[in-house]
Amino acid sequence: MSAKPAIKVEKLVKRFGKTTVLEGIDLAVERGQVTCLIGPSGSGKSTLLRCIALLEEANEGFIEINGEPLGFASGPNGERVRLPSSETQKVRAHIGMVFQQFNLWPHMTALGNVTEALVTVRRMLRKDAEQRAMTQLSNVGLSDRAGHYPSELSGGQQQRVAIARALALDPDIMLFDEPTSSLDPELTGEVLAVMRDLAESGMTMLVVTHEIGFAASVGSKIVFLDQGKLIVEGKPEEVFGKPRHERIDQFLDTYLDRGAATLL
Amino acid sequence: MTFDLDLIVLYLPDIVRALGVTILLWLAGSALGLLVGFLIAVARRYGPRWLDWALLAPVELIRGTPFLVQIFLLYYGGPFIGLSLDSITAGLLGLTIYGAAYYSELWRSGFVAIPKGHVEAAQCVGLNRTQTLRRIILPEMTMLLLPSMVNMTILMLKETAILSIISVPELTLAVSALGTKYYAFVEGFAILALVYWALVEACSALGRYAESRLSKYRFAVS
Numbered sequence A: 001m002s003a004k005p006a007i008k009v010e011k012l013v014k015r016f017g018k019t020t021v022l023e024g025i026d027l028a029v030e031r032g033q034v035t036c037l038i039g040p041s042g043s044g045k046s047t048l049l050r051c052i053a054l055l056e057e058a059n060e061g062f063i064e065i066n067g068e069p070l071g072f073a074s075g076p077n078g079e080r081v082r083l084p085s086s087e088t089q090k091v092r093a094h095i096g097m098v099f100q101q102f103n104l105w106p107h108m109t110a111l112g113n114v115t116e117a118l119v120t121v122r123r124m125l126r127k128d129a130e131q132r133a134m135t136q137l138s139n140v141g142l143s144d145r146a147g148h149y150p151s152e153l154s155g156g157q158q159q160r161v162a163i164a165r166a167l168a169l170d171p172d173i174m175l176f177d178e179p180t181s182s183l184d185p186e187l188t189g190e191v192l193a194v195m196r197d198l199a200e201s202g203m204t205m206l207v208v209t210h211e212i213g214f215a216a217s218v219g220s221k222i223v224f225l226d227q228g229k230l231i232v233e234g235k236p237e238e239v240f241g242k243p244r245h246e247r248i249d250q251f252l253d254t255y256l257d258r259g260a261a262t263l264l
Numbered sequence B: 001m002t003f004d005l006d007l008i009v010l011y012l013p014d015i016v017r018a019l020g021v022t023i024l025l026w027l028a029g030s031a032l033g034l035l036v037g038f039l040i041a042v043a044r045r046y047g048p049r050w051l052d053w054a055l056l057a058p059v060e061l062i063r064g065t066p067f068l069v070q071i072f073l074l075y076y077g078g079p080f081i082g083l084s085l086d087s088i089t090a091g092l093l094g095l096t097i098y099g100a101a102y103y104s105e106l107w108r109s110g111f112v113a114i115p116k117g118h119v120e121a122a123q124c125v126g127l128n129r130t131q132t133l134r135r136i137i138l139p140e141m142t143m144l145l146l147p148s149m150v151n152m153t154i155l156m157l158k159e160t161a162i163l164s165i166i167s168v169p170e171l172t173l174a175v176s177a178l179g180t181k182y183y184a185f186v187e188g189f190a191i192l193a194l195v196y197w198a199l200v201e202a203c204s205a206l207g208r209y210a211e212s213r214l215s216k217y218r219f220a221v222s
């Protein structure tokens, strides 16, 4: 394993108005590992992910991607120095993001969604971009749906297109924010399978999920967030195995049905 | 009531010319209104806070007063502030301003209606602001706004009739002039109604065609 973690979050603070949503998060995501972020609703999981994806700007602290500062660098006295946006965009290109709501663009086909950034941002020829997009779509099992609009796809298929869209840009880190939470139960499997394959291929992943089964079996590390603080961190068997941290116990009881919790 | 067809035939060339003026002012006024309205909406959304406030008042003023009053003030009041325009220019300017106010509100509703996540997805794959606007927001908005844009454009056509009060040589003025001359108001205005209606129908048909082309993804907003 290389010395620099893929993602390093240092003393990250995020406030919305007067409420502090992240209260000084320290987190390292090692390269090639799957880190699962769990925690009760409102604990700040999405906010943390969105800060790393630069969809929100943190108020304090630093984020490094592969050792390079994202958005802000640390000045000589530890103060935050805003980096030029061209540099920020370069670092951001290492990251792919998948949303709970898929967020496919409805006026483009599956192929169009995957091709868009390749042509508009990466300036690839459309022909080459489409070839690359088709490869990505077939990796998620959707080559036969390339010409379909999002409205013509099931939720599971839409989410797989969204994963292909992110992967087409060849990121080395993938962020997932509850990728299966808006899917019918019978469709979560196909999305989790794609994520499992991705994990096996060695992708660095940071996954917010309520799928404790997935977290326990695929996660290399579980991180438990509660009220904006990272309170437990460890291997799945350490975090879920007994004796458990009291808050994890409560979480499993409150947020999962007891049946699922006892399986662990 | 006798329907005097001879009169119509006699003055057909005049009427056709006036129809041309109506259509031209309508299309030009709508196109300019759409464009200026778009710029206003973009400025209000992406510009500084003060610009949003500065643009709010004129938009509300235009939407809050009758077009008849606006056009009257522009044409007859303009010279007092050094703005002497011929009637066609004043008509086009008036239509543009009037249209811009309404279209800007439509554009604004479009911006609001686009799910934030669609824009964030664009940011995440590296599209910059202009690219996001051009590739994601605008096309998506087009499909959302098409019906209300067509509707507004139909209203714009009917507002051109008001330009007759500043003697723009458009259809309504031409027909009422004939009416006055020959006491043939009913014939004239019946034809007038039919012509406007035909134009409106053509415009709606075009809108429906465009909508059907877009229907594949119209209801796909997740």
Ligand SMILES: Nc1ncnc2c1ncn2[C@@H]1O[C@H](COP(=O)(O)OP(=O)(O)OP(=O)(O)O)[C@@H](O)[C@H]1O
Binding pocket: A016, A021, A039, A040, A041, A042, A043, A044, A045, A046, A047, A048
């Ligand atoms: N844009 C915002 N403005 C104000 N408050 C916000 C905003 N986004 C999130 N919050 C608040 O921040 C807190 C953390 O929200 P966040 O979405 O990160 O939680 P979460 O852990 O992802 O929860 P969930 O499991 O429900 O998705 C919540 O109290 C939320 O109300």
Ligand SMILES: [Mg+2]
Binding pocket: A045, A046, A047, A177, A178
């Ligand atoms: Mg969340």
